Amino acid sequence: MQQGLIAPGFEGVAALLTQAAEQDPHQRAQLSVMVGGVPVVDLAVGEGLGTEDMTGIFSISKGLGSLVIALLVQRGQLDPRATVASLWPEFAAAGKEAVTVEQLLSHQAGLLGVHGGLAIEDYLDSRRAAAVLADMAPAWEPGTAVAYHAMTFGVFVEELVRRITGRTAQEIFEEELRAPVAASAWLGLPQEQEHRYRPIPEVQMPPAFIDPFGLQGLSLNSTAGFIDEQGQRTYNLLQVPNLRAVREQAPLSVGGVASARGLAQVFAGAVTGLEVDGAVREPVLSAQTVAEVGRGRVFGVDCASGSTQSFGLGFIRSNPAFDFGSAQAVGHDGANGSLAFADPAWGVSFAYLPFVPQPGGNGTLAQRLTVAVRQALMSQMAS
Numbered sequence: 001m002q003q004g005l006i007a008p009g010f011e012g013v014a015a016l017l018t019q020a021a022e023q024d025p026h027q028r029a030q031l032s033v034m035v036g037g038v039p040v041v042d043l044a045v046g047e048g049l050g051t052e053d054m055t056g057i058f059s060i061s062k063g064l065g066s067l068v069i070a071l072l073v074q075r076g077q078l079d080p081r082a083t084v085a086s087l088w089p090e091f092a093a094a095g096k097e098a099v100t101v102e103q104l105l106s107h108q109a110g111l112l113g114v115h116g117g118l119a120i121e122d123y124l125d126s127r128r129a130a131a132v133l134a135d136m137a138p139a140w141e142p143g144t145a146v147a148y149h150a151m152t153f154g155v156f157v158e159e160l161v162r163r164i165t166g167r168t169a170q171e172i173f174e175e176e177l178r179a180p181v182a183a184s185a186w187l188g189l190p191q192e193q194e195h196r197y198r199p200i201p202e203v204q205m206p207p208a209f210i211d212p213f214g215l216q217g218l219s220l221n222s223t224a225g226f227i228d229e230q231g232q233r234t235y236n237l238l239q240v241p242n243l244r245a246v247r248e249q250a251p252l253s254v255g256g257v258a259s260a261r262g263l264a265q266v267f268a269g270a271v272t273g274l275e276v277d278g279a280v281r282e283p284v285l286s287a288q289t290v291a292e293v294g295r296g297r298v299f300g301v302d303c304a305s306g307s308t309q310s311f312g313l314g315f316i317r318s319n320p321a322f323d324f325g326s327a328q329a330v331g332h333d334g335a336n337g338s339l340a341f342a343d344p345a346w347g348v349s350f351a352y353l354p355f356v357p358q359p360g361g362n363g364t365l366a367q368r369l370t371v372a373v374r375q376a377l378m379s380q381m382a383s
Contacts (some may be wrong), residue, residue: 004043004051009380013041013372019046019366028355029135029365030260033373036347037274037281041259041373045305046355054184055198056241056354060149060340061256063332064187065157066293066314067177067270067285068169069105070330073313074289077164080313084156085358087163088130103142103248104156106297106311107149110138111156112215112304122244122253130159139215141301144323146311147304150219150237157314172251177284181269181276184262187250192213197257200336203357215304223369236336238357243367263351267331271342272349290344294330315341322362324370325350339366346377361377 006014013033021027030053044051078087080102085092091099099109111133122129133152161169178185182344189197196324212222219239227244228234237254239254240246246255258266268274271285271290285293293313298363302309308321315330316322323370325331325348326340331341337358340351350373352366360366 005039005041006043006132007040008047009124009377010040011362011368012375013376014043015092016369016372017043017045017365024026026356030227030351030353030355031369032260032264032351033274034264034274035377036270037272037349039261039264047199048139052184052259053198053259054189054196054255054257054262055353056200056247056336057185057256057338057340057353058237058241058336060258060263060332060334060338061250061252061254061316062153062157063330064173064177064185064256065169065252066105066155066330066332067266068161068172069157070270070289070293072161072164072283073173073293074285077258078160080292084160086161088134090134091220092133095159096138096333099138099142101160102297102313105153105314106146107153107309108144108146108298109142109149110140110145110147111136111152112139112147112149112217113220113221115154115213115223117351118220119153119224120227120240120246121252123155123253124245125156126155126251126365127162128371129155132265133281139218145303146298146300146309147215148219148309151221151321152219153314154226157252170253171233177266180284181265181274181281181353182212183265184260184328185255185256185257185266186247186259189250189257191248194244197247199358200238200357202236203241209363211354219304225231235302250271253365258351258353259354260340260351263353264349265341267340267351268349271330271344272347276333278287290330290342291328294328294383322367324367325344325374333360333366335360337364339370347375348373 062360328346329343
């Protein structure tokens, strides 16, 4: 079953998505693509799924938080080269006084998690988590290695925004990035939108042993785990957005809720411009700002997972291990195989959102869809 929009020239993109759904009867997903702020693909595939439905977006939430950081950079309120301690004095403890904002937000600070883990309540009120992390010694000399800070990254964004503005990152996102374009992409899902949320089903992902006391285990909060809908301890991160408190408070590492269309609208509104009432509105972020926050801060092997990573100021960067766009693209992927970004080089905003979790990375459906979009644009350029 398929519903939505397919503009001429993008039939191949839609076919790739619908073929995947036909091959897997459990597949349910949305895809939204805009070019120059104008929708060219807006699809939902899978039994009972519509384009207005929403689900958890996992680490795409980090991408939305990074758009807030970009706003502060643009306004001169945040210098990425400044030390974190100049904004957050308590952070200087345990030899961290020289750590810069760009090191912290490009996963180079060695503060992946706390031995013994943190309770979900500490992430829901991240001031508590921030106080614990500020006292920690880094796991390596900051700036000498990179490893994905799966849960603590959001704490750092939230604390920096509070220190600089006295407000929450979620409030700034709502008022300046989501509400102006009326996007269905929330950091803090209102109760009146709950009827649109589709719970994430439990699925069997490929088994892998992660040492709970290793760096990757720390990053995933593996010694403490999380809480499921029944109030029981779980170690399944993929179930976390099903907790109403997570959707309501929206911890910036994992708590966002959206539709694919809503994500594409937010990224278009911020980076490439968005069509509103028949006219394309100028993007919130200047080209100079996008270039600054998207500029690569690190590229190398993740010392926790062994994967290849590349980060700008919070945003993931396209690289040979995960080729999703140009060197100018800014966005983020999610643990459920989701991906959302804007790419100034192509003039594209893109969001792929599976409602049944699936693997992400190179060669997976999300990445192949980005290739199909670029091929469609290349064909148009050649004609």
